[in-house]
Amino acid sequence: MARNKDTSKTDKNINTPDKADIKGSRISHAVYRPYRITPMNRRRLVGGFAVILLLMTALIYRMGYWQIVRADELRVMAAEMQKVDTQIDPVRGAIYDSRMSTLAETVTEYELYAYTQYLYKDENVRPAQKRKIVTDLAKITGSSKVDIQKKLEGEENLVLLADGLTREQVENAKKEFDGKVDVRTRAARYYPNGAFAAQILGGVNADNVGRSGLEYQYNSVLAGIKGRTIRTTDPDGNTLTSGNSRTYRAQNGYSIVTTVDSVIQHFTEDALETGMQKTGAEAITCIVTDPKTGNILAMASTPEYDPNKSSEPYSAAEKKKFKKMTAEEQTEYLSRMWTVRGISNVYEPGSTFKLITAASALESANSSKKSRYYCNGYIHVDNYNLRCLSTHGKQTLKEAVGNSCNPALAQVALDMGADTFYNYIDLFGFNDKTGVDLPGETRSIVKDPDGMGNVDLATTGYGQGIAVTPLQILCAVNTFGNGGVLMKPKLVSRIVDSKGKTVESFEDTAVRQVVSEQTAEKMCDIMEYYVSDAGGTGAYVPGYRVGGKTGTANLVEGSSYARNATNTSFVAMAPMDDPVISMICIVYKPTKTQFGNFTAGPIVQEIMEKSLQYLGVERKYSKNEKKEAEKDLVEVPDVTGMNSNKAVSVLANSKLGYRVVPENSGSGFAVQAQQPKAGSKVKKNSIVYIYSE
Numbered sequence: 001m002a003r004n005k006d007t008s009k010t011d012k013n014i015n016t017p018d019k020a021d022i023k024g025s026r027i028s029h030a031v032y033r034p035y036r037i038t039p040m041n042r043r044r045l046v047g048g049f050a051v052i053l054l055l056m057t058a059l060i061y062r063m064g065y066w067q068i069v070r071a072d073e074l075r076v077m078a079a080e081m082q083k084v085d086t087q088i089d090p091v092r093g094a095i096y097d098s099r100m101s102t103l104a105e106t107v108t109e110y111e112l113y114a115y116t117q118y119l120y121k122d123e124n125v126r127p128a129q130k131r132k133i134v135t136d137l138a139k140i141t142g143s144s145k146v147d148i149q150k151k152l153e154g155e156e157n158l159v160l161l162a163d164g165l166t167r168e169q170v171e172n173a174k175k176e177f178d179g180k181v182d183v184r185t186r187a188a189r190y191y192p193n194g195a196f197a198a199q200i201l202g203g204v205n206a207d208n209v210g211r212s213g214l215e216y217q218y219n220s221v222l223a224g225i226k227g228r229t230i231r232t233t234d235p236d237g238n239t240l241t242s243g244n245s246r247t248y249r250a251q252n253g254y255s256i257v258t259t260v261d262s263v264i265q266h267f268t269e270d271a272l273e274t275g276m277q278k279t280g281a282e283a284i285t286c287i288v289t290d291p292k293t294g295n296i297l298a299m300a301s302t303p304e305y306d307p308n309k310s311s312e313p314y315s316a317a318e319k320k321k322f323k324k325m326t327a328e329e330q331t332e333y334l335s336r337m338w339t340v341r342g343i344s345n346v347y348e349p350g351s352t353f354k355l356i357t358a359a360s361a362l363e364s365a366n367s368s369k370k371s372r373y374y375c376n377g378y379i380h381v382d383n384y385n386l387r388c389l390s391t392h393g394k395q396t397l398k399e400a401v402g403n404s405c406n407p408a409l410a411q412v413a414l415d416m417g418a419d420t421f422y423n424y425i426d427l428f429g430f431n432d433k434t435g436v437d438l439p440g441e442t443r444s445i446v447k448d449p450d451g452m453g454n455v456d457l458a459t460t461g462y463g464q465g466i467a468v469t470p471l472q473i474l475c476a477v478n479t480f481g482n483g484g485v486l487m488k489p490k491l492v493s494r495i496v497d498s499k500g501k502t503v504e505s506f507e508d509t510a511v512r513q514v515v516s517e518q519t520a521e522k523m524c525d526i527m528e529y530y531v532s533d534a535g536g537t538g539a540y541v542p543g544y545r546v547g548g549k550t551g552t553a554n555l556v557e558g559s560s561y562a563r564n565a566t567n568t569s570f571v572a573m574a575p576m577d578d579p580v581i582s583m584i585c586i587v588y589k590p591t592k593t594q595f596g597n598f599t600a601g602p603i604v605q606e607i608m609e610k611s612l613q614y615l616g617v618e619r620k621y622s623k624n625e626k627k628e629a630e631k632d633l634v635e636v637p638d639v640t641g642m643n644s645n646k647a648v649s650v651l652a653n654s655k656l657g658y659r660v661v662p663e664n665s666g667s668g669f670a671v672q673a674q675q676p677k678a679g680s681k682v683k684k685n686s687i688v689y690i691y692s693e
Contacts, residue, residue, distance in 0.1 A: 089187060090224030092208055093253035095201060095215075097262045098297075098493065100500075101693075102192060104201050104215070104307075106208075109188040110165040112141060112173050112181060113158055119180040120152040133177075137161060140173050164188070189215075193662045195306045195314040197265050199340045200258070200299050200438070200491065203307040212338055214256065214491065216439050221495055224253035254503055257494040259295035263675050264288055264581075264611050266661065266689060268298040271606040276302050279599045280591035285341040285470055288583040288607065291478035291573060293508045294487030296436070297581070297611075301341045313337065343434070343441040346467040347586065350553030351404045351596075352571045353463030356476055357412055358401050359523050360424035363515040366416045367397050375400075379407035381458045386410055398526050402534030404550065406462045413461025418449040421457065427514045428476040429486055430468055436489045444468040463551060470569075474584040476514075477549075477571050480523040481579030484515040528576040538601020539572050541609045542629050543619030548572030548604065550596030555589070565589055570600035574608055574617075581611055610686075613676055629681075636688060638678030644669050647690055657687045665692035 095104040114120070114137075120130060134152065138145045141162035151159045161181075170183045189204045202213015210219035227250030272284045281302075288298040304314045311334065313322050322330060339345065361367035375392035378385045388406045392399075400408035413421055425431065425446060433441045445467040447456055459465040471489060479486050488509035495504040515523075527547030530536045536548050551569040568590060573582040585600040585607075593599055613619075621629060637654050639647035644660065644667055651658045673691040676682055 089208075090226060090250035091187065091252040092189065092204075092224065093222040093255035095222075096255060096257045097260045097265075098258060098295075099262065100257065101262050103197060103258070103260070103262075104189060104191050106187050107190045108167075108185050109163060110167060110170040111163040111184045111186065112161045112165055112170055113184065114152065114161050114177070114181050115157060116152050116154070116159055117157045119177060136176060137173070140169055140176075141165060142169075158182070189307075191307045192664070193262075194308065194664070195304045196262075196269070196662075197260060197298075197300070198305050198307050198310075198314075199301050199338075199342075200260060200296075201307055202439075203310050212440075213340070213438065214258070217437055218256050218492065218495075221256060222253040225251040227251070252498060254495050254497055256492050257496060258491050259290075259297065259493050260299075260491070261297045262661075263614055263689065264607075265298040265300065266659070267607050267610040267614075268300045269304070270659070270687065271603045272300055272302050274606070275585075275587065275599070275603040278602070279587050279593055281587045281599070282589040283336070283341065284585065284587050284600075284603070285345075286583060286585040286603065286607070287342045287471055287474055288581065288611070289474060289478060289489060291481035291579045291582040292487070294475070294478070294489045295493070295508075296489055296491050298607075299340070299342055299491075301339075303337055305337050310338070340438060340440060341586070341588075342470045343436060343438055344469070346442060346444055346469055347567050347588075348464055348466065348553040349468055349473050350463040350551030350567070350569065352473055352477075352549050352551035352569055352584075353466065353468075354401055354404065354409045354461070355480075355523060355527065355549050355571070356425070356428055357409050357421070357461045358397055358526060359480070359515055359519055360421055360428075361397065361412045361416055362522055363424065363519045364416055364420050366420070367412055369396065371397055373397070373400050373405070373408035373411050375403075375405050375407045377407075379410050379458065381410065381414070382454045384455050386455075386458055398529055401526050401549070402530050404535050409462045410458035411461075413457050414454065418452045418457050421460070422446075422449040422452070424514075425460075425466075427486075427512065428479070429511065430466075430472055430476070434469075434471050434475050434489050436471060437491050441471075442469060444472055464553060470584050470586050473569075473571060474582060477527075477573065477584075478582050479514045480520045480527065481573050481576075481582060482520070483517045484513055484520040486511040486514050524573075524576045524579075527573060531572070535597055536570070536572075536601065538597040539570060539604040539608060541574070541605055541612070542625040543621045544608070544612050544617065545575040545577055545620075546572060546608055547574065547576040550601065552595050566594060568594065568596040568599040570596045570604045572604045572608060574612060580615055580617060581608070583607060610676075613680060613682070632683050633681045634684050634686075636674075636676050636678055636680045636682055638674075639671050639688075639690060640674055640678070642671050644671055644690060644692070647671050647674075651688050655684045656682070657685060659687050659689050661689050661691050662693070 092106045094102055094106070097103055120133060134145050134149045137143070137148045141148070143162050148161060151161055173181050174183060187208060189208060191201060200213055202215040203211050204215050205211045208223075210216035210222065215222065227248050268286050268288055272286055275281070275284050283302050285301045286298070287296065289296050303318050305312070306314050313319050322333060325333060358367070372394050374394050375388055377391040378387045386406060390403070392403045392405050392408070395403060395405065395408060397412070430444045430446055433443060447460070447465065452460070456465055475486065475489055488511050490506055490509070493506055494502050496502055524547060527549060528545055531540050531546045531548050536550055539546055539548050549571055551571075553567050555565040555567060567586060567588050569584065569586040571582075571584045573579045583604060585603050587596075587599040590599045634655055636656065637650050639650055642650070644665075648658050669692045671690045672693055675689045
């Protein structure tokens with residue numbers, strides 16, 4: 001019993017805590033008060049369950065929408081995300097001269113990148129090592145040490161050190177800095193002759209798309225068609241074995257063969273360079289053609305530029321001037337430099353247009369051998385005195401052109417009348433573009449006969465009050481050397497594929513018969529008379545029958561003509577009994593000398609003499625000419641096959657100069673060809689062109 005009491009007491013102590021314990025213990029209190037679900041909690045549970053049920057329903061609906069309703073669309077999108085479409089660039093076609101020498105081509109250029117964190121910025125690279133790295137990279141790339149160091153110290157970890165490098169350069173870099181440099185390639189347009197024929201060739205932009213010149217005109221032919229490679233890849237860009245891969249090969253561009261004769265182009269550019277020095281002109285333009293076909297053999301303008309570096313002038317002297325210009329002046333300068341003045345600029349032709357006036361009068365029977373024109377220093381037309389530089393008295397039409405007499409040719413135009421004269425102006429092509437295959441050709445400015453008063457008619461007769469392009473004048477004069485037929489000028493003769501097979505040919509195009517053969521012959525006689533016996537002796541070449549006409553036109557400033565600002569010109573052709581070459585040279589704003597005979601004449605003479613000799617036209621000296629010529633002639637030695645250094649020495653001993661073609665040929669090469677040919681008789685100190693390829 002006693003034991004039971006003790007047990008009871010113990011149980012009581014265990015199961016019934018005292019008040020102090022209940023009061024001070026939360027655990028005892030929790031045990032003491034059992035958990036109950038209150039109405040508020042019940043509402044919360046029901047609300048939470050409803051939200052979960054709603055979300056689950058929405059999720060199931062959304063999954064059904066994407067996997068059932070839009071399943072097909074998603075499959076297409078997934079396939080597109082796995083598909084990599086890579087373009088394959090075609091090789092741009094080349095541009096050749098008439099003898100298939102390369103004028104423009106596409107080459108592979110190399111770009112050198114550096115991982116600066118490994119090559120230069122690594123803490124283990126000591127200062128002495130850094131200096132050596134900079135020196136070696138500058139030597140390999142041809143860049144300055146300052147430029148290389150600046151790039152290596154920049155914030156970027158992968159930096160372009162240099163572009164336009166050769167394979168040898170980048171191989172040297174990889175060999176010395178293996179794993180720390182990266183090489184990338186790109187197709188680039190390259191002009192192996194530098195500034196040669198720049199205005200004709202034009203250039204391309206950064207995407208290899210034609211921007212000007214033939215590059216622009218024939219871009220669709222040269223560019224080719226891009227190819228594509230389509231692959232199915234994983235997220236890391238790896239091709240899936242189960243995926244499809246298709247390749248559409250690029251179609252390389254066709255090449256074009258031009259009518260340009262590189263030898264005559266060299267003659268022209270050299271003559272223009274000399275002309276700039278002697279005349280102090282703002283610019284000079286020259287176009288050389290075959291009068292019977294319309295083929296353009298050469299076309300050049302100064303200042304010239306290198307299409308490989310088309311944002312700066314070519315010559316060192318012009319670069320100095322360019323750097324001192326303001327940004328606006330530089331933009332204007334580059335615009336003029338890129339412009340093909342021969343077709344894009346109009347100018348008052350001045351006295352060269354007298355040939356057109358004379359031919360029109362002869363063809364329309366408003367002038368003949370019996371016609372006489374009197375000049376007492378001026379002609380009075382509608383209360384205006386139109387003056388001449390001299391007093392010529394009574395003269396025939398031939399003598400009037402030879403004297404370049406303004407009153408006489410004004411009277412010739414007045415005798416024809418506006419309608420007749422305008423009709424011949426139109427027939428000679430001055431109301432239309434020539435259609436030459438170059439971009440940017442502009443139209444002439446010719447007054448309509450209905451609005452042409454007597455003064456306008458008279459001044460047009462001697463080439464003022466009308467504005468034309470140089471190519472228009474040359475094409476019109478070419479009719480005299482082609483039996484009176486006007487030809488369409490062209491620069492491209494053929495389109496060829498990569499194997500040289502002709503894809504398309506461009507035939508010579510006769511526009512129309514402008515004057516009769518008889519009138520054309522009379523005009524040839526007048527042109528030859530002007531050079532041999534009258535005012536055009538600046539272009540006279542002993543042994544060759546050269547014909548031509550000069551022009552000097554004052555520039556318009558405001559509403560009147562300036563006294564001292566002129567454009568001077570010379571249009572010429574030879575030999576006049578059977579012309580094979582014609583040209584026009586315009587000297588813009590000469591400052592050292594005036595008048596076409598003294599500015600453009602010597603340029604025409606130099607190009608004409610060299611070109612006729614190159615084309616194999618035999619000289620026919622008179623007795624006096626031969627005697628005078630032999631005093632100053634030397635025979636060209638044969639240097640073909642020689643080492644270039646020896647060839648230069650041989651030419652110097654013969655009192656001849658030389659020029660290497662292409663200019664970047666270096667020294668020590670074997671001479672492949674020369675011009676003039678061995679045995680030719682040329683003037684002392686003449687230039688002999690030696691070709692490395």
